[in-house]
Amino acid sequence: FPRYHIGESMIPNTFFPLERIGMIEKMKPSHFVKKYSVQFVNEHGKLSEPFYFTDHKPHPSSQTWQVLRSEFDHLMLNNAREKGVKVHEGARAIEALFDGGRAVGLRVDDGNGERRVDADVVVDASGQGALIQSRLGLREWDPVLKKAALWTYWEGAYRDAGKDEGCTVVIQTKGKKGWYWFIP
Template sequence: MNVDESPDVVVIGGGPSGATVSTLIAQQGYRVTLLEREHFPRYHIGESLIPETYWVLKRLGMLDRMKSSSFIKKYSVQFVSPSGKHSAPFYFHDNKPHECSQTWQIQRSEFDVMMLDNAREQGVVVHEGARVLDVMFEGDRAVGVQVKDESGNSQELRAKVVVDASGQSALLGNKFKLKISDPALNKGALWTYFKGAYRDEGKDEGATIVLSLRDKKGWFWYIPMQDDIVSVGVVADFDYLFKGRSTHDATYAEEMDNCPAVKERIASAEQMSPVKATKDYTYRASQAAGDGWVLVGDAFGFLDPLYSSGVLLALKSGELAADAIIEGLQSGDTSRAQLGKWEAGYVEGMNRMRRLVCEYYDGFNFGEFIRRFPHHRGSVTDLLIGDLFKTELDSVFDDIDTMKPKSSAAS
C-alpha cells in the first residue's frame, strides 16, 4: 500500500458506522480515506435492522440497493413470555404509515460490502488490509494515523480529523481508557444458525421474535434471514451463561431446553455452524470526541441487542458525527466542542433504548402496559423502531414507574 493522498479526514474501520461517516463527508466534497484492517466480505453479528435506519440509508443513497437485495423484509417485532404466550405483533406501519416502516433482516457480510462499495462510489478512498497501528497526536490534538499494510510497510497519514470507527477494538477508547462498562447490563450471548427452521407466513415471515427463557434468566432472539436460514441466539447474565458451565454447545442446548417455544421452532431444522459466543457487552466511552478526533459506532458504545438497535446506533452516530465534522471543516474548527456537539443528544436517545432494555430484564410486560396505558402504544412503538431522539417519549417511563413499588422505580 502506498497511501499518497492528502485527506481531510481519515476513518479507521469500514463497518456501518465508518462507511456512514465517510460517505456523508465525501458527499460534501471533502477528501476521505477509510482504512479497514480486514478484507470484505467478513462475518459479523448484528443482523436485524429497525425502521429508523431508513432515514440514514436514504441520505447515503442506499435505499435502491436495499430494495433490490435478497434480504428478508421485516414488518414487526413480537415477544413471547416465559410461559410461551405470544404478544400481539408490534407492526411498525400501524404507528407510522410510511415505507420506512418496512425494514430488513440482513446478512451482515453482504450488507457491509454494500455499504463500503457505496462509500467508494461516492468518493471515499478505501484501503482494505490496512491496519492502523496508532493515532498520531501533537499535544492533545489528533493529526493523523500510523498505518501498516499486509506486506509490513508502514507509513504516516496526516489529516485534519481522525474518526475511530474500529468497533469493539475501540482503538482510541483503549488508548485513553475511556471505556466504561455497564454493570446493570453485564450480559453475554451464545448463538448459531439453522436451516429449515419454522417461520411464520406473509408479512410475519420476517418478524424478529424475542422469546423469554422459562426461568426468566434471559431470552432468545429468532431472526429469519434469506436462504432459509434463521439466526437463533440466547442472551443472559455473563456469570450465569459462562461461569461454572461446560462447553458453549452444551450451555446453548441447556438454554434451548429452557425455552420450549424456540426449541419447537427449530425441531426439524439443521444447525449450520458451531455455537458462537460474545462476552463483551454494554459499555460506553466517557467522551465521544477530542481535538481532531471522534468516536462512532461500537468504538463509542455498544448497547444490549434486545431491541436490535446496533446498526441503527452505528448509522446514527456516523451521521451525527459526519454533520459535526463537515460543519467543523467549513468553519476551521475541529475542536472537541465542535466534533462532539452531537454527543449529548445522541446519549439521551441511547439512554432511552437502554432504559427500555433494563425494564424488560426487570420483568416489564408490554401487553400489560399497553392495556393499562393504551395512549402509549405509539410511543412504545417509536422506541422499538428506534425513533429515540425526542423528549416526549420520557412520559412512557414515568408511567412505567407508576406500575412499580416506589423502592424499585428505575432512576
C-alpha cells in the first residue's frame, strides 16, 4: 500500500464526505488536476457547451479533482491515522468473522501468521473482491448491465487550459449502444 487502482475521477458530491472527514484542506493544495465541468458529444459528433458545476451550484463543492488513486488512497490512510484509526499496513484480510448475521471481526494474516481481530464495526473496503458480499452469497449480476469496459492512459494528450483543464468529455456512440469518455 498504496497500490494502483482505477477510479480516479471524482464528482462534485464527493466534496461532502471528504469535508466530513477533514480531507478538503488536504486536497486544496494538492497537485491533482482540478475539475470544474463536463461536456457531452452526441452520436452525431456535436459537442455541447461545457456544463460548469458552479453555474448550477455556486458552492466550493462545484470544484472537484482527478486523482492518482495510489496517492489519494495514501492521503486518506494518513488522514484516518491522524484521526486515531489504528492502521495495520501489510495485513491481508482472509475472512470476515460473524456472530449470527453480524460481522464482529476479521481473520487476518499480518505477515507473522494468522490471527483474529475483533471490531465493533467491520467495513468491507475490499473493492471488487467483495469479501463479505462473497461470503454471504449476496452478489447478484444485473443482466442488463452485463457489459465490458476498456480503458487506457495517454501521455501528452491535449488538455485545455484554465478552468477547462480537467473537463471530462463524454461521447455517445452511434446508435446509442455505448459511450466513452476522456478524463484528463
